[in-house]
Structures are given as structure tokens and as C-alpha cells.
Amino acid sequence: MANTTPKAPVRRGRQWLWLAVSVAVLAAVVLLLFETEDTADVTRTAAPPPxxxxxxxxxxxxxxxxxxxxxxxxxxxxDAELRSAVSGRILAVHGGALAGARAAEGTPLFSIEKTRYETAVAAAELSLEQARLSLLQARNKVTVAQRQFARDGASPPNDLALHLPQLRIAERNVAAAKAQLQTAQRDLADCEVTAPFSGFVTRRLASLGQTVNAGDPLLQLADDRQFEITAGLSxxxxxxxxxxxxxxxxxxxxxxxxxxxxxxxxxxxxxxxxxxxxxxxxxxxxxxxxxxxxxxxxxxxxxxxxxxxxxxxxxxxxxxxxxxxxxxxxxxxxxxxxxxxxxxxxxxxxxxxxxxxxxxxxxxxxxxxxxxxxxxxxxxxx
Incomplete structure (x- = not known):
């Protein structure tokens, strides 16, 4: 049977040897780091920074x-929405009435059927001539009555004897007939719609062949020569x-x-x-x-x-x-x-x-x- 007693001291000696070697290596590394470490020179001064x-x-x-x-x-x-002033069928839409067109003042835009308004003008002219005839007759009666009283050397008892009320009525009839004729002529002229001012047509609201009534919109016209600005100030x-x-x-x-x-x-x-x-x-x-x-x-x-x-x-x-x-x-x-x-x-x-x-x-x-x-x-x- 072999004797194993001497092996324990040998193993313990090797452990102490490795421990000593590790400590020596660690000390060498620490010394090397101290020797190779960079250093920064710091200079203290009392002057403030620029x-x-x-x-x-x-x-x-x-x-x-x-x-x-x-x-x-x-x-x-x-900036106006032009509306029809008369009633009737649109017979023509001119180039100046198209959207985006520039229409100078007086440019034709729409033509509306005018037969009924031509008839109205003729009737108003006839009424005016009849009123003028009645006025002439009334004036003639007044003149005859005035001469009769002058020849007799008498004074007329009242205006009725001289036919003056009939004369005043005849004068009013002539004035009314003239006004009716002007209205009929204006309606006839309104059948031709023209631009009231120079501007751009921004929207067209009526078409060819459409029947419009008085007050119906035709187009939107915006002025291109005169402008306004409203500015706010504190x-x-x-x-x-x-x-x-x-x-x-x-x-x-x-x-x-x-x-x-x-x-x-x-x-x-x-x-x-x-x-x-x-x-x-x-x-x-x-x-x-x-x-x-x-x-x-x-x-x-x-x-x-x-x-x-x-x-x-x-x-x-x-x-x-x-x-x-x-x-x-x-x-x-x-x-x-x-x-x-x-x-x-x-x-x-x-x-x-x-x-x-x-x-x-x-x-x-x-x-x-x-x-x-x-x-x-x-x-x-x-």
C-alpha cells in the first residue's frame, strides 16, 4: 500500500507560489499605468475672461x-348683380355677357323680346296725341268764351263759364300721357341690357331662350376701374x-x-x-x-x-x-x-x-x- 502523505504540502506550496506571482504582476501593471498616464498642466491666473x-x-x-x-x-x-327690368324671352346673349369677359360701359349683354313693349310705346304715343287734341279743343273753347263775354261787355260769372276746369284737365291729361310714353320707351330700351359700368363678368345667370321676369338675375358684374379700400387703425x-x-x-x-x-x-x-x-x-x-x-x-x-x-x-x-x-x-x-x-x-x-x-x-x-x-x-x- 502506497504512502500519500507528502502530496498535501506540495499542493499547498504551489498555491502560495501562484498567489505571489499574481500580486507581483498586479503591482507591475499599477506602476506602468502611473508612468504612462497623461498629465494636463493647469495654470492659475487672476485675469478675467475677455x-x-x-x-x-x-x-x-x-x-x-x-x-x-x-x-x-x-x-x-x-359690384352688382344685374337683373332684368322687363319680362320676356331672351333672344340673344352677346359675347360681353359671358363669364370672364370684360365689358366696357354700354356694351350689349342681352336682348329680350320687345314686341309687347313696342306695342305699348305705340299705344302711349296715340294716347299722347289724343290728349294734345283734347287740349287744343279745350283752349279753343276758352278762347271763344272769353271773346263772347268781351263782345257782350259782361263779366264771366265763374271759371266754368270760360271752360277753365276743362282746360286744366286737358293739360293734366297731356302730362300724364307724356309720362306714360316715357315709361313705355324706357321699358322698350330695357329690352336691350347693356353694361352700366366697365367691369368683368364674374357670373352669368341667364341663358339663351330663357324666359325671364322683371327682377330675375342676369349676371354679376364687378368694376375694374374704380376700387375702394376700408382699412382699420388702432x-x-x-x-x-x-x-x-x-x-x-x-x-x-x-x-x-x-x-x-x-x-x-x-x-x-x-x-x-x-x-x-x-x-x-x-x-x-x-x-x-x-x-x-x-x-x-x-x-x-x-x-x-x-x-x-x-x-x-x-x-x-x-x-x-x-x-x-x-x-x-x-x-x-x-x-x-x-x-x-x-x-x-x-x-x-x-x-x-x-x-x-x-x-x-x-x-x-x-x-x-x-x-x-x-x-x-x-x-x-x-
Missing amino acids: APAVSVIAVSPGPARAVVSAYAELRPRW QEDWKLLQQPVTGQMAELYHRNGQPLGQARIRQGGGFLDQKTRQMRIFLEVTDPQQAVLAGDFLRVALRGRELSSTLTLPEGTLTRAGHIWLVDGAGLLQRITPRVLFRHGGNITIAAPDGTGPWLVARTPLASFLPGQRVSPKPAEG
Whole structure:
């Protein structure tokens, strides 16, 4: 039987050997890491970081002519639904009555059957001739009676003896016959429907062969030479205008900024719009310099009175919150909330802050600006 006692000390010695080797390897790795680790040199200094550069513009207070702008719709002065004034069958629909056509004033549109109205005119002419004949007879009777009394040397007892009531009735009959003839002639003329003003036919509502009655719609006609604009202004903007506004001229601009001519202020003020609580300005446009379209949305620029002690700045200097940042003589930021008087041409005009100026205004304010922050002002280019 073999003896196994010596194997236990041998196994225990090997374990201690591996443990010693592991500790030695770990120590070597730690030393290697300390030797190869990068180091950063940190230099302490007491100097503050440089102030950020801020682009500024220098402005001084001065007078400015107010310009009040408002957006409004351009509407035709005349926009009428033409209706038939007579009854009858439509015999012809002329080219000027088709939808989209431009009809000058007096252009034929519809022809309505006129036989009954020609008969009415002839009957009215006959009635007029009969009334005139009766008038001549009445005048002759009056003349004979007057001569008879003059020959006898007597005075007529009353008007009836001179046939004067019959004369007055005959005169009234002639006047009534003339009025009936004018009515019949007007009805006959209304059988030929013409454009009452120059414009575009936006809708045709009657067709060839259709029988219409008086008052039935025929077409929709919109003026193309005379336009009207109704603009709304706040009461603050109204106070900036030169009074009275009636008769003054306003500039018209397309939405892209293209000038479209002028409009004359027909009337303005006097009452507030019940919905918007704004003052209303009524303008008229006759023969515009540029082609304008009814229904377009235009900008109306109204020249106002001259204001003193104002600053005119680019719109970009005003933040979304309505603030403007100034740089004082020590290079510190100051935030103010100005009173914007009006906007025009990409600029804003504000009431000048207290002081004599000039002021340095941040051209492009940043969201990181803080009151009292030190900056380095740089004049803005352009």
C-alpha cells in the first residue's frame, strides 16, 4: 500500500507560489499605468475672461415723419348683380355677357323680346296725341268764351263759364300721357341690357331662350376701374395721423413690396368698428398706375404728423419679448422696453429714452444677454 502523505504540502506550496506571482504582476501593471498616464498642466491666473464682442449702432434722437401702415382688401366700387327690368324671352346673349369677359360701359349683354313693349310705346304715343287734341279743343273753347263775354261787355260769372276746369284737365291729361310714353320707351330700351359700368363678368345667370321676369338675375358684374379700400387703425395709430385725413393721399404696396400707386382718403374716423374696436379709413382708387386685382390684400401706408425726440432702428434690434439692449459708456448691457411708435420699411421708430444720447444699440441681441453684463462694443458694418 502506497504512502500519500507528502502530496498535501506540495499542493499547498504551489498555491502560495501562484498567489505571489499574481500580486507581483498586479503591482507591475499599477506602476506602468502611473508612468504612462497623461498629465494636463493647469495654470492659475487672476485675469478675467475677455468680454464678448457685440455689434452696435450709434443713434441720436431726432424728428421723424410718422408712417402708419395697415393691410386691407381691395374691393371694386361697383359690384352688382344685374337683373332684368322687363319680362320676356331672351333672344340673344352677346359675347360681353359671358363669364370672364370684360365689358366696357354700354356694351350689349342681352336682348329680350320687345314686341309687347313696342306695342305699348305705340299705344302711349296715340294716347299722347289724343290728349294734345283734347287740349287744343279745350283752349279753343276758352278762347271763344272769353271773346263772347268781351263782345257782350259782361263779366264771366265763374271759371266754368270760360271752360277753365276743362282746360286744366286737358293739360293734366297731356302730362300724364307724356309720362306714360316715357315709361313705355324706357321699358322698350330695357329690352336691350347693356353694361352700366366697365367691369368683368364674374357670373352669368341667364341663358339663351330663357324666359325671364322683371327682377330675375342676369349676371354679376364687378368694376375694374374704380376700387375702394376700408382699412382699420388702432386708436394709437389714429393719433399719429395728420388731421383732418379727408382728401389726403396714401401709398399702396403689394405684399411683395411693389408700389401700386396712390389712393385718396374719402372719409375716416367718426366711429369705432363694433367687432375690432378700431377706427376705419375709407379710401378710393381710380385708374391705378399698376394693374391691381379686386380681392387682393394690399398694404396701405398713411403719412402722419411729425414726431420729435425719436429713434429709428432696424427691426432686428427689437427682441421677441419687446426689449432693446443698450451698451453704456462702461461697456455694460442695459435692457429697456421702448414704446414703438410705428414701423415702416424694415425699421422701427421708438420714443427716445431719457437722456441726450447718442446711444449704442446692440444690432443683433442674443438670448444670452444679461443686464449688467460686460461686453466689447464693435461698430456694425453697413
